[in-house]
Amino acid sequence: MNGVGVAGIGLVTAWGEGLAALPGDARRAAAGRRVIAMPRLEIAGDRFRRATRECLMGVAAVEAMLRRTRLDRAALAGDGTALVYVTAAAYGAANREFVAPSTPIGALHFPYTAPSAVAAEVAIEFGLRGGYVILVGGAVTTVDALWQGGRAVARGECERALVLAVESFAECEELYARARFRVPTPLVEAAACALLVPGEGELVVEPPVASRGRGPSPLETRARRRAGETFACAPLIALALAGESEARGVLTAEWRGRRAALAIRG
């Protein structure tokens, strides 16, 4: 994937917006809490009345990226922007509420139970009508999402690709604990995105590389230490950290026993 750069990264986590909000040591900052939850964000617009908080997190991450890159939202609109969305769990809360409602729910709750709901709200909000892929999985899947987005840019199939990840945990904390996922805590709710463009940006992503037998790279370890466990958001946080420190090398990712890696050129 020659000629693919990262024009900007947007990040909102339960710690706050951007890398600056991340603690030095997430585990210590969590002080024993298993989940660090993000409150429902306030975003203007009657359209968001029914939207889940995960949808708002996705919109907020893109807005954070636009602020950081000083891009106008019109720059994203149209069929030239591809959207690749990934999540491991950001549909769990809406699903749980649908199965066992805590308050009366309307007919339009059902469409929001789909993983595609977050991508849909982001696409509607920013007028994205280009290539569209929604992947379900954790950090390894985000490496696949970066590959999909980067591939589309490199081949000239789109003008830019927005790779977005959102994760929420609070409503399903007990369920995940019961599942005995072997993941470090705290689970930290987050939304992150990277805008991939042709040419050289802050970083250059290269295709996934073989990761058999590979342990976590320094970037993966650093992202986890700073942010906590953020499932699909982790590689995007690591990309942001790499940009901050002009790091290069390999970004690794792990999800449910599988590993993947992405080469980064500074």
Next chain:
Amino acid sequence: MCGARPLHAEVVAIVAAGAVTPIGADLDAFWSGLVTGADGISAIERFPVADLRVGRGGEIKKLPHPRRPGRLPACRASRLLLGAADDLCARALLDVDPARLGVVVGTALGGVEELEHALGGDRTPRRAAATLYDSPGRALARYLGADGPVITVSTACASGATAIGVGADLLLDDRADLVVAGGYDVLCRFVMRGFDALRSLTRDCVRPFDRRRSGLLLGEGAGLVLLARDAAWRGPRLGRLLGHASTSDGSHIAAPDPTGRGLETAVTRALRAAGLPPASVDFVSAHGTGTPLNDRIESGVLRRVLGARAEAIPVNSIKGPMGHTMGAAAALEAVMCLLASRHSLIPPTLGYEEADPECGLDYVPAVPRPARARVSLSTSLGFGGCNAALVLEGAAA
């Protein structure tokens, strides 16, 4: 993903397929059911539906038992996938380094039925872990011994088509040598309640493109194809994937864009990726849910994209006999296209009887139509403005 550049030499071979459907528990039975007018719609028996307006659907009454030894998955979605995989593996060998075997499956619902069980009293760790939507895809990868990329796609009811496209991309980027790709979904109370609340389900039969159409019925199933790089594949093949594209409407959370703009972009890009003009299309497998809005929008898009020949190209929808199998639908429809080419026979659009002037294309009614259908176009739409299109070339028998 977007398919804006011609693939040409980057064609992907579709080596074989496997299926589990309400009208047949394997590929042969599926095809036979399609052309003989089998009806897979029945009263739902597996979970309570008495409180719903509609309690019928394409429920599979008996799942095939996995042929390989090992613990039987409790998850019905995984059972469907394993059944389709067994059918596929009976038709083609997965003779490849496990690290070069990829799995890409599409689903609208993942293992959501497991959530119903997990919240309904089954407190085992296994149930809780299975609530994640990528669990059935992972179960399939384990079953096949696949150690390459394992990806779950969830573009709602377009998932099966998007998954096949992503699988092709894995091959074209040399991330795998063989890819098992397709889609699945389970008919469960969760989804029946959802569509019932939206009043999308019909009390009549499903009537795609018919003047009296009044909604859809849901079904369940799984469809898988084995993909390989065409230039490298030496064995027989079912057909080829010539082009694919997936796009977003950016319009509404549940309803399709009334202009059909997103679907039109997907179809145009898929044809461009295939390097083919619209006039090359011999047959269209439409999404054709039988809802008033979908069928009108889809027909309008086909009319615009296919141009002057639009009314001369046969169109079908196979949702009548099986219901809408959601994540499986596009994969099963892609397989149907290839089988239609092989048998020179286009399965009928069951339920289509009275023409609707607002649709106005050549929908294949009641009985199968003999036709040479080498190049086919398969279209899919899903909640959240998901659109996908596949351009397929069938191999003659």
